[in-house]
Amino acid sequence: MRSHALRTFVVTGIALFMVTLDNLIVTNALPAIRADLGTGLEGLEWTVNAYTLTFAVLLLPAAAVADRHGRRRLFMIGLALFTLASAAAALAPGIGVLIAARAVQGVGGAILAPLTLTLLAHAVPPARxxxxxxxxxxxxxxxVALGPVVGGAVTEYATWEWIFWINVPAGLLVLALAPRFLTESRGPAQRLDPIGTVLVTLGLLGVVLGLVRGNEHGWTSAQVLLPAVAGLALLVAFVVHEARTPHPMLPLSLFRSRGFSVLNLISLAMSFGMFGVTFVLIQFLQMIGHMSPLEAGVRTLPWTAMPLLVAPLTAPLASRLGTRTVITLALLFQAGGLAWLAAYIAPTFDYADLVPGFVLAGTGMGLFFAPVTRLVLSSAPAAQTGVASGISNISRQLGTVLGVAVLGAIFSATGDMTTPHHFATGVTTVLWTAVAILTAAAITALAIPRNPAPAAQSPSQPAPASTTPSPQLPSPESVTTT
Known part of the structure; x- marks a missing residue:
């Protein structure tokens, strides 16, 4: 049994590393992609958001399909999609093909991410x-921590295409090992919600398209208003559909819990502020700070690696101060870190002045995820902990999508990439906007109940397919950091 668990960990661990690496590996390659493919800010935003958007909206449907048709089978399908899409991204002759390939990568990632832990848990005895x-x-x-560093190193010493090529041999290796190393398993067969999936996907696509194109085409132009209004209408239709269908992908009954609603709102706000800022800040360090891609990746490690160091402290701090207090402090640390960066960002700056801001922001991230996960799970009925933690991760992913779109629009409205002064002005405005969002989230966190009670499950709505194999182990979405 122990050797089987080890083999399962090897396969799922490599796949998980690939998926999480691709969340941030592209950030340090964005200036090179912009120069090579001749794209603008809108194309770069979609290079990031195409992956995150499909990843977010397909997490829950993918887990339900895997429970019905076999987890190992879906794992291999997801891995094949991810690997093929990586090759397509590397071969992309233009920004449109790259964006499409990134979207398919997100589909593969949405299938893989939940199954890496589900398959591992199935292979491990409960005691371990x-x-x-x-x-x-x-x-x-x-x-997550190595994404910017690996992306920077590959871009600097090879070309940006190799940030995608490196997935191909790893993916082929795992595809060869999976049939022998993984055991097939299934979960309770649940009804799927294809209408809800289509409505939320097209709705979010329309809203994000409007946000991304607003500054270029004008906020009152048909090219902006039509997709944005259509997207909002589809999202309203999604909510109405979810309230009426007996098998929703997003059970609205969970939001009857004040704790659950507030936790998802602040998770969205946290990702909006932190990861939306990353999109413009990395480009600023390279283009205005004259850092190489690798140098920019290494110098942001005080930010991206800090969560690994701080995460073990969350449990003792929560037991001493209370979970709600730790979450509030985490958001204030993040707001303080970005405020520090905003104060020192200028056309000419000293990197040493930015380090305290990176450390503060990274510390806040490290203190945030685990306490939020625990409270999300305690705010949901036991039969719905899997879907509840999935919704929590979707909130964070959608926060990233909206953060890149909205903060990118604010950058375009207040600055540009033509001169150091204009670039610094735009980045500073983005940082202060994120500070305001994170501060508001910290205040909102005070509304989290001290002892959150789970929302009552509607008797007319059966529990959706859970992505957790055991109540002793939280679902994978609950601990995914980005």
């Missing part, structure tokens, strides 16, 4: 599942 979760979390954290 805590250790399995710790190892899984380390792989996820390493992927």
């Amino acid at each position: 599942r805590a250790a399995a979760l710790a190892a899984w979390s380390v792989m996820s954290g390493l992927g």
Whole structure:
């Protein structure tokens, strides 16, 4: 059994590392992509958001399909999609093909991410599942922390295409090992919600399209208003559909819990502020700070690697101060870190002045995820903890999508990439906007109940397919950091 668990960890760990690495690996390659493919800010935004958007909206449907048709089978399909899309991204002759390939990568990632932990938990005896979760979390954290560094190193010493090519041999290796190393398993067969999936996907696409194109085409132009209004209408239709269908992908009954609603709102706000800022800040460090891609990746490690160091402190701090207090402090640390950066960002700056801001922001991120996860799970009925943690991760992913779109629009409205002064002005405005969002989230966090009660499950709505194999082990979405 132990050797089987180890083989499962090897396969799922490599796949998880690939998926989490691709969340941030593209950030340090964006200036090179912009120069090579001749695109503008809108194309770069979609290079990031195409991956995150499909990843977010397909997490829950993918887990339900895997429970019905076989987790190992879906794992291999997701891995094949991810690998093929990586090759397509590397071969992209233009920005449109790159964006399409990134969207398919997100589909593969949405299938893989939940299944890496589900398959691992199925292979590990209950007594060893805590250790399995710790190892899984380390792989996820390493992927996030090393994403900018790996992306910077590959872009600097090869070309930006190789940030995608490196997925291909790893993907082929895992595809060869999976049939022998993984055991097939299934979960309770649940009805799917294809109408809800289509409505939310097209709705978010329309809203984000409007936000991204607003500054270029004018906020009152048909090219902006039509997709934005259509997107909002589809999102309203999605909510109405979810309230009426007996098998929703997003059970609205969970939001009857004040704690659950507030936690998802502040998770969205946190990702909006932190990851939306990353999009413009990395480009500023390279283009105005004259850092190489690798140098920019290494110099942001005080930010991206800090969560790995701080995460072990969350449990003792929560037991001493209370979970709500730790979450509030985490958001204030993040707001303080970005405020520090905003104060020192200028056309000419000293990197040493930015380090305290990076450390503060990274510390806040490290203190945020685990306490939020625990409260999300305690705010949901036991039968719905899997879908509840999935919704929590979707909130964070959608926060990233909206952060890149909205903060990108604010950057375009207040600055541009033509001169150091204009670039610094735009980045500073973006940072102060994110500070305001994170501060508001910290204040909102005070509304989290001290002892959140789970929302009552509607008797007319059966529990959706859970992505957790055991109540002793939280779902994978609950500990994914980005």
